[in-house]
Amino acid sequence: MAAAGIQLHPACRVRQEGFGLLFYDSRGPRLLFAETGELLPVDFFDQPRSRQELPAGLTAPQQNRLQTFITKLLERGFLREQPVC
Amino acid sequence: MSNQYVEQGLRSPVNLTWEVTLACNLRCTHCLSSSAEAVPDELTTAEALDLVEQIHAARVFQINFGGGEPFMRPDFLQIIDACHARRIMTCISTNGTLLDAALVERLAQSRLVAIQVSLDGASQKTCEAIRGPGTYAAAIGALKLLAKTRIPSSINTVLTRQNAAEIPALHALAKELGVALRVSRFRPSGRGAANWEALRPTPSQLLEFSDWLSNSGEVRTGDSFFSLTSQERQGLGLNLCGAAKLTGCVSPTGKVYPCAFLQTARFEAGDLRRQSFQQIWDNSEIYASFRNLRIHSCEECKRFEQCHGGCPAVAWHLKNDLNGGDPECLERCVTSIADEKKTAAA
Numbered sequence: 181m182a183a184a185g186i187q188l189h190p191a192c193r194v195r196q197e198g199f200g201l202l203f204y205d206s207r208g209p210r211l212l213f214a215e216t217g218e219l220l221p222v223d224f225f226d227q228p229r230s231r232q233e234l235p236a237g238l239t240a241p242q243q244n245r246l247q248t249f250i251t252k253l254l255e256r257g258f259l260r261e262q263p264v265c
Numbered sequence: 266m267s268n269q270y271v272e273q274g275l276r277s278p279v280n281l282t283w284e285v286t287l288a289c290n291l292r293c294t295h296c297l298s299s300s301a302e303a304v305p306d307e308l309t310t311a312e313a314l315d316l317v318e319q320i321h322a323a324r325v326f327q328i329n330f331g332g333g334e335p336f337m338r339p340d341f342l343q344i345i346d347a348c349h350a351r352r353i354m355t356c357i358s359t360n361g362t363l364l365d366a367a368l369v370e371r372l373a374q375s376r377l378v379a380i381q382v383s384l385d386g387a388s389q390k391t392c393e394a395i396r397g398p399g400t401y402a403a404a405i406g407a408l409k410l411l412a413k414t415r416i417p418s419s420i421n422t423v424l425t426r427q428n429a430a431e432i433p434a435l436h437a438l439a440k441e442l443g444v445a446l447r448v449s450r451f452r453p454s455g456r457g458a459a460n461w462e463a464l465r466p467t468p469s470q471l472l473e474f475s476d477w478l479s480n481s482g483e484v485r486t487g488d489s490f491f492s493l494t495s496q497e498r499q500g501l502g503l504n505l506c507g508a509a510k511l512t513g514c515v516s517p518t519g520k521v522y523p524c525a526f527l528q529t530a531r532f533e534a535g536d537l538r539r540q541s542f543q544q545i546w547d548n549s550e551i552y553a554s555f556r557n558l559r560i561h562s563c564e565e566c567k568r569f570e571q572c573h574g575g576c577p578a579v580a581w582h583l584k585n586d587l588n589g590g591d592p593e594c595l596e597r598c599v600t601s602i603a604d605e606k607k608t609a610a611a
Contacts, residue, residue, distance in 0.1 A: 190376065193352075195277075195324040195326070197270070197275055197276055198273070198276070199270050199273075202270075202279075204279060206326070206327060207417075209327070211279065213270045
């Protein structure tokens, strides 16, 4: 069985802003303002990734913060989990 | 809603209203842009496609196409295809008269389009008094075609004095058809200005609608009624004017404005034939003035944090004062009704 990966929901988009990432969900529409600064590059969500995968070079607190953030994005439907082939 | 980030200014709009043509086969009495015939200097196909590329480069998430009737523009599908090829989401506001099975099937091939069909009454009589003969059946026919597809579709109704009592029935009709209901605010621009007194909802109707909205969470309103909605509903949408902060408007001739209801020379933020879209967004003095707009006259109001003064466009059209506060906000509706009762009692 393929492992579960995360990917931006097809109804959602994301872009870089000065404060971090701005997510848009056309189903609402609704917005999510994420104060991620430069921690998470906008192209991070361009392809499916495992839930544990994060950009290199982060400190442990930064990794924890981003993991919590990614969980929040999943819960709120901006990301979705699907098999990674 | 993170107003702080919005007021600081985003790198580009979240969405953009693009009125691709003024041509329309209807003459609705409330039309915000007085649509009728195409104007001679509307953007050419090449200019329109270049604008799509600019919007893509600016990473705008969505374009809301309107008009006029967008499908009156011969190259409209070409423009839509260019958006989808760049993964720009699109929403088309149409009167539905030109939608047939083949066109709906064509549009359904993309998952990046949503369609709003205008219907201004649950009954044919009410709808056609505003939109003209034959419009009710045409809109229902279009909605039935759309409901068979995966295109997110909705009825779009402009709340007026004539249809206010039919909004719950429109909601039921939308459910029956398998589409959503979106209610938009009537604003005094275009032909809507000429017919304002005849069509504007009364304060009592606005309050009744506000109460109804509170219990109708799935009904969409865009940003139309943020000055009127209850606290419970605030989480569903904006609680401030998004003009020049989250959104903007492009006219058929490439002029750029803060919003679709302020398309006059006074509010022209730029001209796409002379500047790039990003230059206008970044440098327009008109846009800067809207980002700095503070409705001080409303700051003492207990609902200020909920609506921040409401819609500046309505304040401008009715009071010639952007800073004057929304004349149709919830508080003013309550005050207006109380004043009427006092007058009647006296």
